[in-house]
Amino acid sequence: MSRLVSFLAVALLAAVPAFSQSYPEVDALREAFFAKDVNTLIGYLPVSVRESMDKLPEQQRAEIGHPLLLAEGIRRDGGKVTQPADGTALVLIEQHNHTAEITLEKRISDGQEAVLWLSIHTNGSTGEKFQVSMRFEDGAWRIYEIVPPDARDAIRLDDPHFIESLTGTLGSSNEAIAVR
Numbered sequence: 001m002s003r004l005v006s007f008l009a010v011a012l013l014a015a016v017p018a019f020s021q022s023y024p025e026v027d028a029l030r031e032a033f034f035a036k037d038v039n040t041l042i043g044y045l046p047v048s049v050r051e052s053m054d055k056l057p058e059q060q061r062a063e064i065g066h067p068l069l070l071a072e073g074i075r076r077d078g079g080k081v082t083q084p085a086d087g088t089a090l091v092l093i094e095q096h097n098h099t100a101e102i103t104l105e106k107r108i109s110d111g112q113e114a115v116l117w118l119s120i121h122t123n124g125s126t127g128e129k130f131q132v133s134m135r136f137e138d139g140a141w142r143i144y145e146i147v148p149p150d151a152r153d154a155i156r157l158d159d160p161h162f163i164e165s166l167t168g169t170l171g172s173s174n175e176a177i178a179v180r
Contacts (some may be wrong), residue, residue, distance in 0.1 A: 025114040025134045028141035030090050038065030046158040047138050112136050
C-alpha cells in the first residue's frame with residue numbers, strides 16, 4: 001500500500017502545471033524583456049552582438065539599444081508592464097485600454113539550446129504564437145532568433161548583418177543630421 005501511495009504522490013507532483021516551475025532560459029527571456037538599460041540587455045544577446053556593441057561609443061550603443069528595451073518602451077508610451085505573481089503569464093501589458101498577455105505554450109531544452117513557443121493574447125483573443133530560440137553561451141542564456149507568428153522574416157540576432165543594419169541605420173540618420 002505504501003508503494004501505491006508513493007507512486008501516486010510522484011504522479012501528482014509530475015502533473016503540476018509547467019507554469020508553476022521556473023526554467024532558466026524562460027527567466028532569462030523575461031529578464032531581457034524587463035531590462036532597464038542597454039548594458040543589461042546586451043547580456044542576453046549573442047556574444048558576437050555583445051562584442052560588436054562593446055566596440056561602439058557609449059552614446060551610439062545607447063541609441064542603438066534604446067528601441068530594444070521593450071518594457072521601457074511600453075512604459076514610455078504610457079503603458080504598464082508587469083509579471084503576474086500567479087505564474088499564469090510571463091508578461092502582462094496594459095496600454096491604451098488594451099491588455100496583452102504573453103504566455104509560455106511549449107518549451108524544449110537540452111540545457112544548452114532551447115526553443116520557446118509563446119503566445120500573445122490580446123483582449124481575450126486566442127493568441128498569436130511566435131518562437132524564440134536561445135542558447136547557453138558564455139555562462140548565460142542568450143536570445144538568438146525570434147520567429148514572428150507568420151513565420152516569415154525571422155530575426156536572427158547572431159546574423160552578422162543584424163548589428164550592421166542597426167549601426168548602418170543610425171549612421172545614415174547621423175549623416176543626415178550632419179548635412180543639415
